[in-house]
Amino acid sequence: xxxxxxxxxxxxxxxxxxxxxxxxxxxxxxxxxxxxxxxxxxxxxxxxxxxxxxxxxxxxxxxxxxxxxxxxxxxxxxxxxxxxxxxxxxxxxxxxxxxxxxxxxxxxxxxxxxxxxxxxxxxxxxxxxxxxxxxxxxxxxxxxxxxxxxxxxxxxxxxxxxxxxxxxxxxxxxxxxxxxxxxxxxxxxxxxxxxxxxxxxxxxxxxxxxxxxxxxxxxxxxxxxxxxxxxxxxxxxxxxxxxxxxxxxxxxxxxxxxxxxxxxxxxxxxxxxxxxxxxxxxxxxxxxxxxxxxxxxxxxxxxxxxxxxxxxxxxxxxxxxxxxxxxxxxxxxxxxxxxxxxxxxxxxxxxxxxxxxxxxxxxxxxxxxxxxxxxxxxxxxxxxxxxxxxxxxxxxxxxxxxxxxxxxxxxxxxxxxxxxxxxxxxxxxxxxxxxxxxxxxxxxxxxxxxxxxxxxxxxxxxxxxxxxxxxxxxxxxxxxxxxxxxxxxxxxxxxxxxxxxxxxxxxxxxxxxxxxxxxxxxxxxxxxxxxxxxxxxxxxxxxxxxxxxxxxxxxxxxxxxxxxxxxxxxxxxxxxxxxxxxxxxxxxxxxxxxxxxxxxxxxxxxxxxxxxxxxxxxxxxxxxxxxxxxxxxxxxxxxxxxxxxxxxxxxxxxxxxxxxxxxxxxxxxxxxxxxxxxxxxxxxxxxxxxxxxxxxxxxxxxxxxxxxxxxxxxxxxxxxxxxxxxxxxxxxxxxxxxxxxxxxxxxxxxxxxxxxxxxxxxx
Numbered sequence: 001x002x003x004x005x006x007x008x009x010x011x012x013x014x015x016x017x018x019x020x021x022x023x024x025x026x027x028x029x030x031x032x033x034x035x036x037x038x039x040x041x042x043x044x045x046x047x048x049x050x051x052x053x054x055x056x057x058x059x060x061x062x063x064x065x066x067x068x069x070x071x072x073x074x075x076x077x078x079x080x081x082x083x084x085x086x087x088x089x090x091x092x093x094x095x096x097x098x099x100x101x102x103x104x105x106x107x108x109x110x111x112x113x114x115x116x117x118x119x120x121x122x123x124x125x126x127x128x129x130x131x132x133x134x135x136x137x138x139x140x141x142x143x144x145x146x147x148x149x150x151x152x153x154x155x156x157x158x159x160x161x162x163x164x165x166x167x168x169x170x171x172x173x174x175x176x177x178x179x180x181x182x183x184x185x186x187x188x189x190x191x192x193x194x195x196x197x198x199x200x201x202x203x204x205x206x207x208x209x210x211x212x213x214x215x216x217x218x219x220x221x222x223x224x225x226x227x228x229x230x231x232x233x234x235x236x237x238x239x240x241x242x243x244x245x246x247x248x249x250x251x252x253x254x255x256x257x258x259x260x261x262x263x264x265x266x267x268x269x270x271x272x273x274x275x276x277x278x279x280x281x282x283x284x285x286x287x288x289x290x291x292x293x294x295x296x297x298x299x300x301x302x303x304x305x306x307x308x309x310x311x312x313x314x315x316x317x318x319x320x321x322x323x324x325x326x327x328x329x330x331x332x333x334x335x336x337x338x339x340x341x342x343x344x345x346x347x348x349x350x351x352x353x354x355x356x357x358x359x360x361x362x363x364x365x366x367x368x369x370x371x372x373x374x375x376x377x378x379x380x381x382x383x384x385x386x387x388x389x390x391x392x393x394x395x396x397x398x399x400x401x402x403x404x405x406x407x408x409x410x411x412x413x414x415x416x417x418x419x420x421x422x423x424x425x426x427x428x429x430x431x432x433x434x435x436x437x438x439x440x441x442x443x444x445x446x447x448x449x450x451x452x453x454x455x456x457x458x459x460x461x462x463x464x465x466x467x468x469x470x471x472x473x474x475x476x477x478x479x480x481x482x483x484x485x486x487x488x489x490x491x492x493x494x495x496x497x498x499x500x501x502x503x504x505x506x507x508x509x510x511x512x513x514x515x516x517x518x519x520x521x522x523x524x525x526x527x528x529x530x531x532x533x534x535x536x537x538x539x540x541x542x543x544x545x546x547x548x549x550x551x552x553x554x555x556x557x558x559x560x561x562x563x564x565x566x567x568x569x570x571x572x573x574x575x576x577x578x579x580x581x582x583x584x585x586x587x588x589x590x591x592x593x594x595x596x597x598x599x600x601x602x603x604x605x606x607x608x609x610x611x612x613x614x615x616x617x618x619x620x621x622x623x624x625x626x627x628x629x630x631x632x633x634x635x636x637x638x639x640x641x642x643x644x645x646x647x648x649x650x651x652x653x654x655x656x657x658x659x660x661x662x663x664x665x666x667x668x669x670x671x672x673x674x675x676x677x678x679x680x681x682x683x684x685x686x687x688x689x690x691x692x693x694x695x696x697x698x699x700x701x702x703x704x705x706x707x708x709x710x711x712x713x714x715x716x717x718x719x720x721x722x723x724x725x726x727x728x729x730x731x732x733x734x735x736x737x738x739x740x741x742x743x744x745x746x747x748x749x750x751x752x753x754x755x756x757x758x759x760x761x762x763x
Contacts, residue, residue, distance in 0.1 A: 005504030006712075009648040013510045014495040023247040026203035026218045027279050034205070035064055036120040037265060037278040038127050040113040041287060042105035045358040045677020046139035046154070049105055049132050051113060057129040062122030064272045066130070067114040069102035072267055076232045078258050080323075082330035084164040084354070092164030092354070095155055097323040097361065099233065099260050104137075106154060106322035107359050108679055109287025114264040116276055139358040141673035143296045143317045146357045154322055154356035161356045163320055164329055168336060169349035169412040174302075177311030177347050181302035187383045190747040191372045193294035193319065193671040194365055195681075197689055198490075200249025201285050206265035207275035213266055214242045218249070220256040221488045221528015222520050228258040228326075234266060245518030251490035252661075253364035254290050256530050257326040286682045291671065292365025294319035295332060295372050299380040307388050309399045311347040314339055314376065320354045321361035328363045329354050334462075335369030337413025341377045342422040342458050342615060343399045348412040358677040366661060367719040368531065370461040371726060375748075378457040378727035383745065386738065392456055392731065393430060397423060400458070415462060417613050418708045425639040425703040426458055429617035432699055433637035441621070442739075451624040452634075453736025457727035460615035463716025464536035464709075467527040468607030471541040473502065473549045475600040479573070479587030481508060483515045483545070486526010487538035492718060493650045497535055500647060501542040505550040507570040508586065532614075532716025535646055540606040540710050549602025553589065556599045560584060560592055612707045614715040616640030618659070618724035620732040626740070629756030631667055631733060637699040638724070643707040643715035651717055652700055658721020659698060664690035665722075666729035670749050688751075737762075 004010060017023065042049065051068055058066050077096035084092045101110045113130060117123035138152030145151060146161045153159045178184060205216040213234075219225055222243040230238040248255065261278045269276040280288065300313040318332030336350040385395035400423050401408050408417040430436075438454050445452035472484040483498050499513035516522050527533075550570065557575040558565040567578050576583030590600060621635035638655060645651055668688040672680040681687040706713025726748065733750045737743035741762040746754060 002504050002507055004510050005500055006646055008500065010496060010500065010510065011649060012493045012496045013499060014493065018247070025200055025247050025249060026205060026216050029205055029216055029246070030277065031207065031275045034275040034277050035116050035118060035272060036123050037114060037116045037268060037276050038120070038123045039111050039261060039284065040115060040127050040130055042101070042108060042110040042112055044105055044134050044136055045108050045141065046137040047105050048103060048135040048137065049112065052131045052133060053129055057126040060122065060126050060129060062118035063115070063126045064118065065116040065268050066126060067100065067264060067268060069098070069100040072099050072264070075099045075263060075267070076235060078260055079228065079232050080326060080328060082327045083324065084166055084329045084333060086165050087167040092329065093155065093158045095323050095356065097260060097325070099263050108677060109360060111260050114268060116268045116272060139677035141357055141359055141675065141677040143294070143319050143355055143357070146355050147317065154358055158356065163324065163354040163356055165353045166333060167349070167351050170347055171349045173347040174311045174313055174349040178302040181310050182305040183303045183388060184300060185384045185387045186298065186300045187380045187745065189297050189299060189376050189379055191293045191295040191375055192665065192669065192748045194292040194665055194669050195286055195671055195687060196252050196254040196289065196292065196365055197285070198250030198252055198254065201280040201282060202255060202259065202289060203277070203279040204262045204265045205275060205277040206269040208270050212240045212242065214244065215262060215266060216244045216246065217262055218255055219245045219488065220251045220490055220530055221486070221526060222518050223486055223526045224528055225258055226520050229262060233263045242521045245488055248488065248490040252366040253368055253530060255490065256528060257290055257363060282683065287360055287679060290325045290363035291321070291360050292362065293372060294362055297376050299376055301380060301384050303384065303388070307390055307395050307398055309343055309345040312339070312345055314350045316350065316352045318352065318354050319357055319359065319362055321357060321359045323361045325361035325363035328361055331364055331369040332372070333369070335373035337415060338370050338373040338460070338462060339377055339412055340410040340415065341374065342401050342460050343381070344401045344405065345399070346411060350412055359673060364530065366658065366722045367461070370719065371723045374457065374459040374461070374723045375726045378459065379730060382455070382731045382734070386744070393426065393435065396426060396458055400426065416610065417460065419705040420460070420613065420615050420641055421703055421705055422458060422615060425615070425641055426617045428701060428703050429619050429637055429639035430456070432639065432701055433619035433621070433635065435619065445623055451626055451736040451740050452622070453732040453734070453739065454619065454621045455728050455731025455733070455735050456617060456619045457724050457731060458617050459724040460613055461720060461723050462611035462613055463532035463719065464608055465531065465611035466608070468605055469527060469538045469541040470525050470605040471538070471545040471603065473542070473545040473602040475549065475553065475586060475590050477590050479585065479590055480512045480514055481506065483513060483542055484523045485515065485517055485538050485542060486523050486528065487534040488517050488529045490529060492534065492654065494534060497539060497646055497650060498542045501539055502546045505546040508573050512573070532718040536612050536710050536714045536716050537606055537608055539646065539714065540712055541604050543712060544604025544606060545602045548604050552599055552602060556594060557584060557589060559594055560589065606710065608709055610709045612643065612709055612715040614640065614642050614717060614720050616720065616724055618728035620728040622729065622732045622736060624736050624755060626759055629752035629754070629759065631750055631755060633663060633694065633696055633729065636696055639701045639703055640720060641704050641715065642702060642717045643704055644713035645702065645704065646714065654718050655700055655721040656698055658719060659725045660690050660695055662722045662725025663695055663729055666726045666748050667750050668694065670751060
């Protein structure tokens with residue numbers, strides 16, 4: 001095994017630079033003569049509006065440009081790239097995001113004008129000088145309001161607010177199974193809306209050099225963003241647009257999309273002849289960046305007398321917001337394809353409807369539909385177990401997909417699970433969590449006047465599907481190795497992970513490997529980071545390119561050292577003849593006259609034939625103070641299957657981070673709109689994020705079975721923690737409340753107020 005290669009637990013090579021202030025983010029880039037921009041945003045959720053005082057604002061000192069909608073009418077909208085057709089074959093309603101709203105605002109934070117000035121203070125003065133005359137219209141902010149009889153329409157041509165209505169699965173078979181069932185159990189479940197709150201708000205810097213645009217932007221992938229910006233919005237040749245993403249302070253899906261401000265900065269820079277920088281602040285983020293989750297669903301499960309699943313029905317409403325974000329319609333649909341979970345349910349039918357509301361658009365957020373699916377399913381399975389008088393572990397064991405049933409074709413969504421040991425990780429997680437000893441801990445909590453609950457969730461998700469990546473690897477003249485790859489790190493540790501792939505083949509120290517991402521001029525193609533694809537797709541491509549480079553360097557070294565290529569090996573930055581003292585350093589080899597570009601360059605690519613299917617079991621243990629409703633997570637155990645592990649430390653970090661986000665959603669994070677569509681939780685004064693004292697130390701174990709859909713056997717891991725955590729925590733909360741007060745269900749987030757109210761209502 002290589003010292004720095006595959007499977008090694010190595011700390012991140014990029015951390016020293018980032019922790020010592022060496023990071024370079026969009027906000028750190030300020031070219032000479034740069035102008036500063038702000039967006040005038042709607043204060044109403046739904047209103048006709050007229051701008052006045054624009055000319056006076058333009059005349060203010062330092063103001064260089066003000067763009068209302070009329071000045072960008074030649075631009076295309078920010079498109080939805082994943083529209084859905086209805087089940088009857090008709091096209092769903094399409095409401096792409098206008099670069100600037102023209103006459104009607106449809107959510108608080110909708111963009112009305114773009115102001116550019118010499119300083120941010122001058123831009124703010126101009127923003128405040130523009131008067132907006134509003135004619136308020138009726139608004140709907142929640143799914144319940146938007147689907148109520150006689151609800152106000154977000155779009156006049158779509159009076160029922162339904163953007164699409166899709167169905168999947170065999171409805172007739174499900175109906176027959178329900179008719180023959182011994183038990184039918186129903187549960188209504190809400191999946192609360194989330195605001196991402198990555199550390200670094202979005203930003204963009206646009207500058208033109210003649211007819212060519214360079215855009216620095218905080219993103220999750222530059223190539224798709226460039227193509228959408230150029231082809232659809234600006235309507236220019238993509239070859240004239242260079243997009244650069246430097247360091248990124250978190251993304252979680254939300255930075256994957258094309259946003260209005262990028263096009264507005266480009267237009268303003270073109271018209272003023274100077275670079276234009278827009279840096280969003282936290283207030284912009286709360287009302288303008290795509291938000292996550294926000295589903296309402298009804299689940300029904302039919303079982304036989306022993307609790308074996310015969311069929312399931314799910315009716316899911318997904319809040320899309322006022323416009324269709326880039327992948328917004330697809331997110332609930334993607335989740336619906338995973339409604340089988342790890343349970344061998346013969347028949348499943350899902351109806352999914354995307355609903356417009358007068359709120360910020362909703363799109364992918366860590367897990368992109370799969371957390372919503374796992375939460376709905378695993379909360380429902382627990383509810384079935386409680387209704388039938390079975391333990392949640394026993395009910396799952398009666399229905400779990402066995403290894404001898406793999407590959408397993410799901411009855412909905414067309415998924416094929418290739419590998420896994422679902423009962424194995426369930427058993428391992430329960431043992432590690434001390435499930436059988438819970439009664440003793442429960443007694444201690446009761447003696448202290450607290451409620452105690454334990455909950456579990458099994459999950460499976462799909463990752464790393466779709467487009468592939470092409471990677472170039474090169475031995476440079478200074479003896480270092482450069483990797484060019486089209487994924488984009490948002491803090492996951494790509495520089496370390498990809499360097500390990502290179503070191504596995506060349507046996508070089510990780511600090512001698514330079515990873516170049518996020519520049520369309522440096523990297524020819526790429527599909528960015530999302531869907532936990534960077535390692536199972538990008539990493540496999542780096543592996544193949546490194547293997548190609550190693551083969552070429554062996555041939556080169558065989559010429560230099562006068563030995564057969566089969567006798568050449570790499571060791572500690574040198575290339576040597578096996579069993580001899582004849583060797584040459586990579587630096588020396590790179591500087592040989594025979595070392596042409598072709599002989600020191602490798603290439604490799606990988607297009608996944610199918611998704612990978614990571615899976616696992618989470619067990620959460622909580623205590624509740626019945627006098628205050630405060631819930632404390634006192635124990636958390638995870639047993640996951642991620643196939644072959646590249647770096648155990650990076651893996652654990654990803655899982656820990658995802659679990660913390662899940663705990664945040666389950667217990668703390670609450671996005672609240674009033675009846676008029678005003679966001680009441682519009683800052684970190686009102687929106688609670690998880691902190692270190694909200695989570696315990698995690699116990700993390702693996703029970704890995706290699707994937708068959710990529711040559712390294714890796715399964716994606718970046719989103720898994722957020723998928724298993726919410727149902728595990730909420731199952732534990734309901735377990736505690738049901739033991740003492742016979743409470744059957746509580747929706748997320750289980751805030752102290754909500755828990756205390758449930759306790760009061762039960763007394």
